[in-house]
Amino acid sequence: MTEAELLALHLVARGRLLPTVTADGYAAWRVGPLDPSDVDRMRRLGITRGQLDQVADRLAREPGATTPFADPVPHHVPELRDWAAAIAAEHDRSARVSLRVELTGDALTAVLQVHSMAEPGVVADAAAVWAGEVFEHQERLDAVLEVRRAAQAWAPLARLLELAVPDQLELSDDEVRDLAGGGEQALAAAGVPVHWPRELDRDVTASALVGGTELPSFFDGVLDFSWQVAAGGAPLTEAEMDLLAEAHRPVVRLRDRWTLVAPDIARLARDRVLKPLTAVEALGAALTGRAHVDGEWVPVAASRPLELLRDKLSSTETVDQPAALTATLRDYQLRGLRWLARMTELRLGGCLADDMGLGKTITLIALHLHRAAGPTLVVCPASLLGNWEREIRRFAPGVPVHRYHGGGRAIVDTEGFVLTTYGTMRLDADELSTVDWDLVVADEAQHVKNPRSDTARALRRISATARVALTGTPVENNLSELWAILDWTTPGLLGSLGEFRARWAQPVESGDQVVAAHLTRLITPFLLRRRKSDPGIAPELPPKTETDRPVGLTREQAGLYEAVVRETMARIRETTGMQRKGLVLKLLTALKQVCNHPAQYLGEKDGVLPGRSGKLELLDELVDTIRAEGGGLLVFTQYVTMARLLERHLGERGVPTQLLHGGTPVRQRDELVRAFQESAEPPVFLLSLKAAGTGLNLTRADHVVHYDRWWNPAVEAQATDRAYRIGQDRPVQVHRLIAEGTLEDRIATMLAAKKELADAVLGKQDDAELTELSDAQLAELVELREAL
Amino acid sequence: MVAEERSEPIGTGFPAFPVTKRKPGRFARTWWGNAWLQAMEDTSLDLAQLKRGRKFAYAGLVGPITVSAGRIAAQVTSDDGAVHHTVVLVDRLSDAQWRRFLDEVAAKAGHIAALLDRDMPNDLVEAAADADVTLLPGIGDLQPECDCEGWELPCTHAAALCFQAAWLLDADPFVLLLLRGLGQDDLTEELRRRAAARVRPAPAQAPEPKPLPALPPVSGPPRKLLVPPAPGIDPDELAGIAARAAARARKLLAEHPG
DSSP states (O other): OOHHHHHHHHHHHTTOEEEEEOTTSBEEEEEOOOOHHHHHHHHHHTOOHHHHHHHHHHHHOOTTOOSTTTOSSOOBOGGGHHHHHHHHHHHOOSEEEEEEEEEETTEEEEEEEEEESSSTTOEEEHHHHHTTSSSOHHHHHHHHHHHHHHTTTSGGGGGGGGSSSOOEEEEOHHHHHHIIIIIHHHHHHTTOOEEOOTTEEOOEEEEEEEOOSSOOSGGGOEEEEEEEEEETTEEOOHHHHHHHHHOOSSEEEETTEEEEOOHHHHHHHHTOEEEEEEHHHHHHHHHHSEEEETTEEEEBOOOHHHHHHHHHHHOOOOOOOOTTOSSOOOHHHHHHHHHHHHHHHTTOOEEEOOOTTSOHHHHHHHHHHHHOOSOEEEEEOGGGHHHHHHHHHHHSTTSOEEEEOSTTOOOOOOSSEEEEEHHHHHHSHHHHHTSOEEEEEETTGGGGOOTTSHHHHHHHHSOEEEEEEEOSSOGGGSHHHHHHHHHHHSTTSSOOHHHHIIIIIHHHHTTOHHHHHHHHHHHGGGEEOOOTTSTTTGGGSOSEEEEEEEEOOOHHHHHHHHHHHHHHHHHHHHOOHHHHHHHHHHHHHHHHHHHHOHHHHHTOSSOOOTTSOHHHHHHHHHHHHHHHHTOEEEEEESOHHHHHHHHHHHHHTTOOEEEEOTTSOHHHHHHHHHHHHHOSSOOEEEEETTTTOSOOOOTTEEEEEESSOOSOHHHHHHIIIIIHOTTSSSOEEEEEEEETTSHHHHHHHHHHHOHHHHHHHHTTSGGGGGGGSOHHHHHHHHOOOOOO | OOGGGSOOOOOEEEOOOOOOOOOSSOSSSSHHHHHHHHHHHHHOSOHHHHHHHHHHHHTTOEEEEEEETTEEEEEEEOTTSOEEEEEEEEOOOOHHHHHHHHHHHHHOHHHHHHHHTTOOOHHHHHHHHHTTOOOSOOTTSEEEEESSOOOSSSOHHHHHHHHHHHHHHHHOTHHHHHHTTOOHHHHHHHHHHHHTTSOOOOOOOOOOOOOOOOOOOOOSOOOOOOOOOBTTBOHHHHHHHHHHHHHHHHHHHHHSOO
């Protein structure tokens, strides 16, 4: 950028832009009014007015505008010449004025100084100008015009105009206070700088001080809070602040120097004691360097208690993976564990907001084992109860775990884990609060993002040593959700909802970067979020992770399941041969369909879909979280009818979907694939595993859900990996929905435990081998049992 | 001030006032415009005639106006379409009176500032009056001359011209001074002469030029653009253009810390 362009930008940025009419009558913009320093710069660097005007004119135009001065194509407006000339006369004066304040004894006098644009760098007192010693007559006229104009910004200046020679003004105490308190800024905005005498100390500032030398015994105490006035950066003593408070005049003798004290600082010195801060509020001040006092943010002075608070948060003791954990935590999971261990140790609580699939559950289980301190209550959506129980048993075997859910529930003994749902917690908050919980965990915490809901209120009634929220959604993007979660984990950190809205949410949403930066500093210690794509994380993730997702059956499903078993088993026992084979296949198919959704089994065209299938409920949870992450999701099912039910259901929830099955024409198939691969927020892709063929590129997928299964793992894996090339570009999580207590459950166990045997039993032909089972074996396979 | 050195100034021309809507309240906007009209009413014999003149003033019947020292002239169209050449002569102040007037102007720095800012300070007029310099014309100071055949004094045309003179005064108090015999340029020139009366000492040594500092960072809000309105020009719109340009400039500066 050239010097001319730089200066032109600087001038326009300061609002020194004037409309004008060119010599040949066109509407244009030019720079002005210039300050003497600008003229000096132009002279020294050889920049012409024309160069500056050209840049300014280009900058002011707005594409698409049609009014005379905004249109990029200049309008011919010779009739506006006089108007433009008047503007020039008004703004482009040959002289500027400034005030030099002098100190005589303890009284202040403002002396008028004149600067000439013709001789930048030369300043003269008005008295000298009027005596004819310097400058021309034109400067005199422009100087008085400047004074007249500036008197509108600060009225006492008008007294100068009453004199024949406007040389100086004696300032009364009130005028001094006014000038120091805001008059100076008003004059500066009007182009009249005020220069104070060097012997007058003006560096008097106030900040808020968190007092004391130690922290109160944990976060139950309060800390002293007061205003601290400092002169030249050095804090004043109590006696000195009293002196300020009692001073009648704005100019005060302090530490052997004359000091100018602005009225607002004197007021603070008088009423210096402030309402004490809670430890959590002080923590906020330690993190952001500011505190909210009397409706404003004020800087907080450094002090010992704040240092101590900061130290506490950043202490790094090593925490090792608990011995009782039957898995090895990945590095980032270990870091997550350390962070949770510290926050819960301090009783501060926190929110772990990693992407789905990074292992929040296992990290939490490790935390429980590490703390070894008392029972942990996990509150989660009903569809995830099975998952929690399974993972706890798997990774912390021997630790008691019960579900507090459903009729006849009771809190049995309080050790280990108690799992409950949001719905049950809402109803039984009183019972649950009687237990002395060590940890309360809110899984998928976005379910309590509405702080006014009964569920959120109930959750707050349950006390614990520490609270941890888990969520997969980017909670920092939605400020009211952020408040709801952090206000639960760490009450008092963000203030009340109203305070939070006024002090943080509104300024941030209107684009205030400074406030946004402070908010980030405040919440960073309490929120840990890692994404799959983070550089430290991605290498640690295997290309494909497979998880079994157990879900319960609804009452309707259980009823249908048992009815089908009863009736069909009865008929199977009575038949043999081909007829029997046919019945067995029919049984297996019917049971699979019941586990999927009653509407599929019953062949309903328009039935109600939500609330009737455990698998559907879990799918909804997964879809919500995955879409919030912007991830790509494939849902495989064997049945086109089920795919169409899912299409309808997701459509009713406002989730975009696309469907691919055997009958889809090739061109449409390519379109669907392209739409999925290239979208930032791809639609949920419903696919029939068998019929889709080979060679589709679906590498955009981050998650795959097998809504129902083939029971031959090799074919399944082949189809998913080779056919769709998932797991090639990015790690993929595969979720297999399994209805607990049903045949799906049993077969899954068999597959997991004994792969070779499973191959022998099931062979390569789907369900064909199952038809060879005896009646007794079959009965055992399909019997509906309680969840393991 | 030397009369013979002063050349007879050429008249200053003002475009004709178009048909104007009658406003409620006083005819003129400023206190001196209204004082001029008061003076006119005091010297007139026929108030009914003045009323007719006022109607003409609003009706756009007065042509372009020429103002020169002691004289204001225009062509005025009558009801019947006849066009008349109308002049109103104004008594000029004497040289001695102008000297005393300029003394008063110099007595307070604010006076010349006010005049240049198109404002006639009340205390200037009073101080001048105390020094026996009445700016506003009194009885006998106004003399209408019109080539119409009206018997009244002043005739409707002259009255209309006087009314419009008040509008010219509203816009620029220097017009009053010119009518009384002294134009703006001559006035400021005279003030300059008085100021330069002392011998100017040799200019002090220019101070050592300090090294050119870097451009300071832009801080504080940009200066707001205030311009008067004009036909087809909306001052708020221009202020908006300037403000947006300032924002763009700040952004560019932030990206290229020169």
